[in-house]
Amino acid sequence: MKNKGLSAAVILGLFLSLAPSLWAQSLEKIVEGAKKEGRVKLGITLRLDVAGKPSGRKLIEAFQARYPFIKVDFERVGGTREREKVFTELAAGQVSYDVTVMTVTQIPIVLKTNVVERIDWRSLGIQPQDIGPQALGVNYQHVVFGITYNKALLSDESARKMGWEDCADPKWKRKVAMNDTPIHLEILWQPHLWGRDKTLAHAHRLAANQTIFERSGQDATQKVALGEYAMSCGDVHNNYLEQTIFKGATNLGYVLPEPVPATTRAVVFIPRGAQHPNAAKLWIAWSLSEEAQTILDAFDFTGNPAILTTAAGKMAKGRKIVRYEPEWELKAQDIRKEILQATGLPIVR
Numbered sequence: 525m526k527n528k529g530l531s532a533a534v535i536l537g538l539f540l541s542l543a544p545s546l547w548a549q550s551l552e553k554i555v556e557g558a559k560k561e562g563r564v565k566l567g568i569t570l571r572l573d574v575a576g577k578p579s580g581r582k583l584i585e586a587f588q589a590r591y592p593f594i595k596v597d598f599e600r601v602g603g604t605r606e607r608e609k610v611f612t613e614l615a616a617g618q619v620s621y622d623v624t625v626m627t628v629t630q631i632p633i634v635l636k637t638n639v640v641e642r643i644d645w646r647s648l649g650i651q652p653q654d655i656g657p658q659a660l661g662v663n664y665q666h667v668v669f670g671i672t673y674n675k676a677l678l679s680d681e682s683a684r685k686m687g688w689e690d691c692a693d694p695k696w697k698r699k700v701a702m703n704d705t706p707i708h709l710e711i712l713w714q715p716h717l718w719g720r721d722k723t724l725a726h727a728h729r730l731a732a733n734q735t736i737f738e739r740s741g742q743d744a745t746q747k748v749a750l751g752e753y754a755m756s757c758g759d760v761h762n763n764y765l766e767q768t769i770f771k772g773a774t775n776l777g778y779v780l781p782e783p784v785p786a787t788t789r790a791v792v793f794i795p796r797g798a799q800h801p802n803a804a805k806l807w808i809a810w811s812l813s814e815e816a817q818t819i820l821d822a823f824d825f826t827g828n829p830a831i832l833t834t835a836a837g838k839m840a841k842g843r844k845i846v847r848y849e850p851e852w853e854l855k856a857q858d859i860r861k862e863i864l865q866a867t868g869l870p871i872v873r
Contacts, residue, residue: 550647551809557802559593564803567601567610567621569665569790570824577770579824586819587810594803601625614639619797622804625790628853631657641794641801648809653830657850661793664811665826668836668845669708669787670780672764673755674748680777687781688712691757692729699754701744702730704737708758710859711785714852720862727866735867742766749773758785761836762825780839783846786829 558564572580584596601610601624610624615637626634634640635658645655645662654662671691673683677699688708691700709727712718718726736753738744744756745763756763759778767773792811794804810816814831821827827834829845848856 551649551806554648554802554805554809555591558591558800558806561800561803562593563595563597564622564800564807565597565599565620566807567599567624568792569600569602569625570820571600572598577823579820582819582823583811583816586815587807590810590815591806594806596807611637611639614795617797619795619799621795622798622800623792623794623807625792626661627790628657628848629857631660631791631854634660639796641796641798643794643805648805650809650812651830653847654812654828656788656791656793657853661791662808662812663788663790664792664808664817664828665789665820665824666828666834666836667760667762667787667789667826668780668829668840669711669758669760669785670764670778670839671755671757672745672748672759672767673777673779674751674753675775675777676751677754678777683777683779686779688757689726690781691755692726692733692735694733696733696754698734698736700730700733700735701747701753701756702735702737702758703741703744703756704739704864705860706758706863707787707856708785709863710856711787711846711848712783713859713863714846714849716849717783717846723863724866727863731866731868737867745776746771749776761839765825765835778839780843783844784829784840786836786840786845786847789826 570580570583572578580598584598588594588596601607604627607626607630610620611630611633613620640660645659646652650662656663671683671686709723713720713723741759741763744753745759745767747753748756749767761778764776764778768776792808794801794808798804814833817827817831818833821834825835827836829836829840831837832841852859
């Protein structure tokens with residue numbers, strides 16, 4: 525038995541020592557293929573430039589500096605209609621992009637139409653937490669959810685002690701804002717976290733507290749800065765950073781109650797029949813690297829919280845981060861409907 529145990533340890537050690545070299549060999553093969561292809565066409569959510577922030581442009585410039593033999597063609601595929609158009613074209617055999625995006629709610633359609641190239645993402649060095657549902661694609665734009673508050677209405681000391689339940693405290697009646705898509709509550713709804721009953725009870729208390737729901741999380745954050753609300757619960761960290769760094773708001777604070785819900789904005793994938801598959805794999809693998817995530821985070825504040833150099837990583841350090849489990853993420857719309865019904869289907873501003 526002792527010899528068998530020793531053999532297992534030796535084998536494990538050998539595997540771990542070989543893993544980086546195997547990844548290097550895989551990358552080298554992809555790079556060689558990408559050189560022959562010479563270009564990659566992206567159709568993703570990220571904008572080249574927005575509000576003076578060259579998020580997409582900086583990312584593409586860095587990629588081309590590292591891989592100068594690949595020309596990047598870029599188009600933005602943003603909202604639901606644009607993504608549906610892409611899937612309609614893919615189902616008809618028209619492949620316009622080597623890399624594009626989908627929402628989690630589109631996954632059932634994707635599985636039926638078989639328009640996504642199946643990739644062994646782990647062989648590209650991508651971590652399991654960055655692989656999307658059904659392993660159809662990967663996540664590269666991240667957000668964490670917390671509470672943005674007005675320092676004139678709520679002290680830093682009090683804010684640091686807040687939990688999610690405090691968002692429904694009667695002393696803040698009509699002074700709490702929330703996005704009309706409360707993703708943080710959808711994540712907490714999962715059975716291994718708050719569960720359905722506790723989440724819906726919290727939603728009832730939010731209704732009794734006359735919580736104001738906003739169509740735009742950014743608008744809610746701005747109104748907190750103006751003093752219209754004491755806080756915005758379930759606010760994404762990049763809304764807070766946008767106001768404080770780019771718009772100069774000095775009266776805002778931000779806290780992350782535990783557990784810290786986190787999610788991604790879209791699933792990036794390679795369509796079946798992509799013209800430049802190796803260049804597509806190279807772009808995706810690089811976009812999840814620390815180099816790319818740091819660039820993305822500097823302008824878009826959507827870096828991976830698992831990387832401690834990103835804004836989200838610094839904020840969430842030492843805290844428990846929770847995400848959607850795949851089976852529950854696919855049910856997000858039904859969960860959201862239950863939560864909003866429990867809030868009395870509020871009037872949304």
